[in-house]
Amino acid sequence: MTTHLIALAILLSLIPSTGARPALAHGAQTTGAECVAPDLPPGTPTPMEDMGPPEGSPPVEDAAGMDMGTPGSADTAGSDDAPPPAAPLPTIPAGTPADTSSAERAIAGAQNLVNCFGSPDAEAAAALMTAAFTLIEFGTDNPYDVARDIASDATPSITIESLGDVQTHDDGRLSVDIVVSGLFSPNTYLHHRWYFVPDGDHLKLDQWVWLPVESADFRVEITMTDFAYDLSQTTLPADQTIAIDGVNAGDYAHEIVVFQLPAGATVEQLLIGDVPEEDVRFYGFAIAAPGQTAHFGLTGLEPGTYHIICYFDSPDGIPHVMRGMEAEFIVE
Numbered sequence: 613m614t615t616h617l618i619a620l621a622i623l624l625s626l627i628p629s630t631g632a633r634p635a636l637a638h639g640a641q642t643t644g645a646e647c648v649a650p651d652l653p654p655g656t657p658t659p660m661e662d663m664g665p666p667e668g669s670p671p672v673e674d675a676a677g678m679d680m681g682t683p684g685s686a687d688t689a690g691s692d693d694a695p696p697p698a699a700p701l702p703t704i705p706a707g708t709p710a711d712t713s714s715a716e717r718a719i720a721g722a723q724n725l726v727n728c729f730g731s732p733d734a735e736a737a738a739a740l741m742t743a744a745f746t747l748i749e750f751g752t753d754n755p756y757d758v759a760r761d762i763a764s765d766a767t768p769s770i771t772i773e774s775l776g777d778v779q780t781h782d783d784g785r786l787s788v789d790i791v792v793s794g795l796f797s798p799n800t801y802l803h804h805r806w807y808f809v810p811d812g813d814h815l816k817l818d819q820w821v822w823l824p825v826e827s828a829d830f831r832v833e834i835t836m837t838d839f840a841y842d843l844s845q846t847t848l849p850a851d852q853t854i855a856i857d858g859v860n861a862g863d864y865a866h867e868i869v870v871f872q873l874p875a876g877a878t879v880e881q882l883l884i885g886d887v888p889e890e891d892v893r894f895y896g897f898a899i900a901a902p903g904q905t906a907h908f909g910l911t912g913l914e915p916g917t918y919h920i921i922c923y924f925d926s927p928d929g930i931p932h933v934m935r936g937m938e939a940e941f942i943v944e
């Protein structure tokens with residue numbers, strides 16, 4: 613990552629991808645609520661200077677762990693000039709409705725995890741995730757690095773909007789359907805299925821799948837091509853819950869990172885480091901492999917101008933935003 617792009621770190625820091633620093637928000641809404649977690653095994657965070665790829669490295673996997681292969685990458689070598697086949701749709705493991713005791717356990721486990729996200733003890737939240745999950749979402753299996761990442765993020769309130777439809781799976785996991793707001797920023801509104809692995813008295817988060825936000829007041833579709841966005845609407849209502857469906861019609865993996873700049877600042881100024889990162893306000897993000905649709909929601913947006921960029925790298929190392937992959941919308 614070149615130094616003049618440091619201003620983007622605040623955005624990238626919130627994107628779960630290998631080597632990046634994902635955010636799991638925690639805050640007032642759940643402060644004081646009971647958070648029960650196992651102790652972590654003895655360990656320490658990786659010294660910062662030894663951390664892996666710098667923020668801004670091209671993500672190689674998305675939030676659901678899908679294959680994010682891009683044209684020209686090793687796994688498509690040999691296809692010459694033909695576009696690679698679209699990555700498979702994310703696998704949503706099938707389940708069956710849980711019995712009452714399993715359902716109660718899963719509901720309590722999801723509530724507890726949200727409570728831990730909202731607790732000052734970031735190690736508790738880290739202790740409630742499997743290594744498989746943290747490798748995909750945090751790029752590490754060191755829970756102390758995960759805890760540091762969680763602790764370094766902002767502390768908006770997290771609210772469970774709905775929680776239910778518990779299922780059991782042949783691999784022993786339990787899953788819940790959850791709509792949660794405030795998880796990555798105060799304005800995110802997400803519909804997930806969370807998969808838990810029972811581990812002694814605890815349930816550990818093992819996977820999450822991003823689902824369409826159905827309970828929204830307004831829906832906008834963002835079509836992503838190589839390298840541009842096309843929004844079905846560019847004016848959105850304030851103080852509503854907005855579902856965003858990001859359709860990747862390109863040959864590359866793309867992301868939608870939504871943020872606001874200080875009045876008068878431009879994306880170009882951000883890219884050259886002329887906007888202090890503390891002045892950039894992050895709202896939400898989603899990632900989609902070719903042929904896939906990413907889903908997320910935003911709620912309670914205030915009137916103003918919002919920017920969207922894709923900071924994924926092309927094979928030549930040029931971030932897509934540098935090729936013009938940016939857009940904006942107005943909330944009024």
Ligand SMILES: [Cu+2]
Nearest residue numbers: 866922924932
């Ligand atoms: Cu892109």
